[in-house]
Amino acid sequence: MTTRTRILTGITTTGTPHLGNYAGAIRPAILASRDSNADSFYFLADYHALIKCDDPLRIQRSRLEIAATWLAGGLNVDRVTFYRQSDIPEIPELTWLLTCVAAKGLLNRAHAYKASVEKNLENGEDPDAGITMGLYSYPVLMAADILMFNAHKVPVGRDQIQHVEMARDIGQRFNHLFGQGKEFFTMPEALIEESVATLPGLDGRKMSKSYDNTIPLYSSAKDMKKAISRIVTDSLAPGEAKDPDSSHLFTLFQAFSTPVQTKEFRSELLQGLGWGEAKSRLFELLDNELGESRERYHQLIERPSDLEDILQHGAKKARAVATPFLNELREAVGLRSFVSQVQVAKGTKKKVAKAARFVSFRDEDGSFRFRFLSAGGQQLFLSRPFKDAKDAGIIVKSLQKLNALDIGREEPLSSEGPFVFVVWGGNQIVADSPEYSSTAERDIAISELQSEFKSSKSESA
Ligand code: TRP
Secondary structure, eight states: OOOOOEEEEHHHHHHHOOOHHIIIIIHHHHHHHHHEEEEEEEEEEEEHHHOOOOOOOHHHHHHHHHHHHHHHHTOOOOTEEEEGGOOOOOHHHHHHHHHHSSHHHHTTTOHHHHHHHHHHHHOOTTTTTOOHHHHHHHHHHHHHHHHHHSSSSSEGGGGGHHHHHHHHHHHHHHHHHOTOOOOOOOOOOEETTTSEEEEEETTTOOGGGTOOOOOOOSSSSSHHEEEEEHHHOOOOOOHHHHHOOOHHHHHHHHHHHHHHHHHHHHHHHTTTOOHHHHHHHHHHHHHHHHHHHHHHHHHHHOOOOHHHHHHHHHHHHHHHHHHHHHHHHHHHOOOHHHHHHHHHHHHHHHHHHHOOEEEEEOOOTTTTEEEEEETTSOOOEEEESSSSSSHHHHHHHHHHHSOOOEEEOOSSSSSTTTTOEEETTTTTOOOOOBBSSSHHHHHHHHHHHHHHHHHHHHHHH
């Protein structure tokens, strides 16, 4: 069986996608999902959004817009698993299991947290001023997103590479602690698409909402036109030759044009095409490329209940993977049903051969003895000495045939004890218990001994 490559990525739902998001992340992800070898998981990281944003309306609006953007862009939800993080309760549950194995020192080193601390220090504030546990634990939540679905490849921006590495660290630690040789989690790899353009914004810097230099994606043709008119160019007049390679307008054009269109535009600029004309060409290109999906986008936005259905369907698909996997992980850490716990405990004992047991040995004086050890390795009684190894062996065999040990409580020498018991084998005393400080303690030890003895028999059966 060939396994498909599981590709997983999340989109934090705090804003409205712009042209840069589309070219840099959305479009390549949709294309990658069409590969028959890809098993894609794309989701709205709305729990992550709560870390950065405490405006419920904005969160809600952004989730809707981002969902519609992906669908309008041609994401085929029958091929991929497309869901909201907050519809998968297994993710926060896994987050807690991972939080309990994640080293605090690891999270201290996270870039996002460190940057906030440094900023506070620069401003002469308390290092942790305004820093929430959400921001601090952000990489653990992200690790849960990734490990929950055993993703192989995680397409992300460079700023997220460290988080994928942390997911590996945390997953590895969990595997080591609870896997008993089994690798629960696949080790994910960050996927940085070098070929994908980082689009320049209106001013030539990277297109980003924080620079206020974005071109809107689906708002309206008019808004797009208005933004394009604000693209900064040099002051060469029409008729003067323009250098395409130093023009970010050209870079934007190139990100959406065919090689033939690119070549044509390049030579027109060299021949002195005016910037006004050049902006119209860019608008036409984008409008051609995005006009149809813009229409789909607005249809989707107007039918939130259809979007809801699509995402509920995606959640169902995702949970079909997450629910059984999380059950396995809960078992592994010991969060088990009391009924299955007994069975599992027995099963693991068998595997590691740690049942209660008789152990024979030769004493310093040359005599032969045996002890009975609990599953945990504690000595429950020690035999009297035998001259012959064979005699000791016969006694052990005869004890093992019993349904329960034949125990005799000895009278203490004084009211202070010591309180001991003996073990009978046939008609003789064959072993002595350790000393106990009260009859109650001795009685508990005897009942524990009997149950250990019983389990040692079912193990060897
Ligand atoms: N933190 C990512 C970002 O801001 C979004 C994200 C959340 C993510 N969970 C993820 C990306 C899991 C990849 C995999 O870009």
